[in-house]
Amino acid sequence: MKALEIKNLTKTYKNNVEALRGIDLSVERGDFFALLGPNGAGKSTTIGIIASLVNKTSGSVSICGTDVDEDFPLAKSKLGVVNQEFNFSQFEKVIDVITAQAGYYGVDFKTATEKAESYLKKLGIWDKRNSIVRELSGGQKRRVMIIKALIHEPELLILDEPTAGVDIELRRSLWDFLIDINKAGTTIILTTHYLEEAENLCRNIAIIDEGQIIENTKMSNLLQQLENQVFSIETNAKLPENFSIEGFDTQVLDENKFTVIVPKDVTINDLFDKSELRTIEVANMKNQTNRLEELFLNLTAK
Amino acid sequence: MNNLQGLKTLTVANIRRILRIWIQTIIPPAMTTALYFLIFGQLIGKRIGEMPGYEGLTYMEFMVPGLIMLAVITNSYANVASAFYGAKFQKAIEEILISPMPNWQILIGFVMGGVARGVLVGIVVVVVSLFFTSFAIDNLLLTLFSILITSALFSILGLINGVYAKTFDDVSIVPTFVLTPLIYLGGIFYSIEILGEQWQFLSKLNPILYIVNFFRYAMLGTSEIDPLQGFSLIVVFTVIFFALAYYLLHRGTGIKD
Structure with a gap:
């Protein structure tokens, strides 16, 4: 069973911009996969459709064997997404933002609080749990985003430029964290502008350009x-x-x-x-x- | 999805928002209501006397249900309109859209926030009014039902406003230019029996008139409009707009490209 299977996915926006022109993509379970492409190539549209933030024009998306159109709740429960832009209320406490996200995934408050504590400690922002999110630094907010995406323990984690604007030290520690999660069994799909990041972390890669997949292979094959x-x-x-x-x-x-x-x-x-x-x-x-x-x-x- | 944890979480998040910004959500209705009672009730009300159709009631007693409805309608509408648009503006709506929560839970979660605020300010207005007058409630169950369904209806309308809103201005246009005139002309401060025939006819085109009078009937046991008309209107409107709001969320209008 694939962690992600996309078939003939197309998207034409209202202004007639054809963002995706029939994308086929499959990602094996347990993979650490890079989805790269220049700005405007269709990466964020693809992730938006997988995450239900963008309506597709045609095609299908399956997450861990479940078609999103056939069983929306089951498919979505297996997915965690770290968006490029911060998407939480800036006026809430860190712990409230995380436990609310868990609740939307159906995780009860007690379990969510325990998991939040574990992730906040692992990512070094436990002392910020009662801070208002707006007061956090960019790197701290980025870590909150990652915890939010992991709080319901998804089988597939998609990260859209997770280390954008993050200093080198934190970037390295996030890499280590993601490697550990991947080793524990979570499939990871990553988009990034730091190609070194993709090369260091990912085993397989697809390159998207002008709404089409122009390369989909093993990282080692590509580098050859x-x-x-x-x-x-x-x-x-x-x-x-x-x-x-x-x-x-x-x-x-x-x-x-x-x-x-x-x-x-x-x-x-x-x-x-x-x-x-x-x-x-x-x-x-x-x-x-x-x-x-x-x-x-x-x-x-x- | 049978799991109601998402709905519970969204409801709690919306109620927490109301309590977090209590200076904006709870205090203003208490202030304005106190001023209405002081000026229209205490100072001018004695000169106005009784309203036709409400003989035996002081003007202050006549006004209480109207002021409760004024607070309930404006607050439940504003709560959901601004909460939903605020979530769109901050992209926090994505937290919900990414999750497995079905659209009906998203809709009800936001509406519950509006209902909570409607009930809360309703209680605040009742408490404030007790400083100025005393009254007995004719039918407590009907009164509570009326507050709940009115706040639910205007919460749904507020959500539809939030769905279409593209700027913060869009969230205040409808309340300022549509809702407020309709409420003020909807029999809160006067019985339409004091109006000429033409104005009475125009007033009867205002749905708020029926809603206010349904509530007045529940509270005082008497109203100038048949309460069954008010009840039917509010139930039909709630069902229609709930379906419309659900359809908009399903289509992703205003929230998905």
Whole structure:
């Protein structure tokens, strides 16, 4: 059974903008899936339809084997959504916002309060439970959004840019948190503009552009499509004058540092077999390519 | 869905909102009612005397049911209109739309908030009126039923207003330019028997007249309009507008693209 199955989904808005042109997408249970696309590609419309915030024009959506049109309450009870924009009353207390969301999912108040405590502690905002939501920082509000989406323990969690505007430290801790949830069995679908985030977290990926899925594959397969990788290498000793590596595009950055482009049909061993590298002591080596970004730009290039 | 937890949660959230902003929700009706009783009841009322058709009742006693209805109607309407539009404005409505809650529960949850406020301000007005006059309630059950169904009807209308509202101005246009004139001209302060034939005819086109007089009948045991007409009108309107509000939520009018 798929965690999400979308068939021939279309959406034409009232102003005749065709946001989705027949999308087919399926996500396996337990997957950590990236749905990427440039602004206006149709990501948010797709998520909006899954979450019942946007009316579809045609097509079908099934969540964990239940068609949303056939059994709305059952399908929706299996889904949690973290929207891009904050969607709670700004004047309520954190704990009230979370327990109310649980209540809308049918979770009784006592259970909701216990779960809220657990998640608030896990995400480090337990001390803010009685604060008015409006007074929280952006990162704290983002964590409230995640707790709201998880409070009824959904089987499928969709996050629409969950780390937008969040500092690096918090982003990393949210990644760890999401990895743990995924390991515990929750299927996760993520949209993000931080392609590094998708590359680090997701096993499968779909790229949507102009209302159509233009790529749907394993992350590793997609990354294999890269033509070149760029490595930055630092040496302990000074590089020789006019340093270059035969057969490789090399660029010296300073006396201890250079970059080298390695085509995809060449291994790193081939690079280090070169005599120019045998004579120098490498201090460190970094892959400089923002790999997914390069692919993304190639795929969505107009 | 058989689970009523969502409905309970939404009702509690709406009541909590009323209590959180009690200075806006509870105090104003108490203030205005006290002023009405002071000016129209205490100061001018003695000069007005009895209303035709209500012989044996002081003007103050005649006015009490009208003022309760004024508070119930305006507060239940305003409560749901602003709560629903506020939820749209803050996108908090998405918390509900994302959930498995069926539309009938969403509708009733908001209406319960309006009914709660209607009943609450109704009680406040009764308490305030007791400082100025005393009265006996002719039919307590009918009085309570009348308050509940009137506040439910105007809560539903407020929700429909909230559904269509695109700005905060849209939430106040109907109460200011439609509801208030209809209420004030709907027999709260006078019996339509004091009007000429033409004005009486026009007044009888005002549905609020029937609603106010139904309540007046329940409270005082007498009214200038057949209470059965008022009862029928309010029940029919409630059913029709409930169905309309349900249809709008089902279509996602004003809340879904």
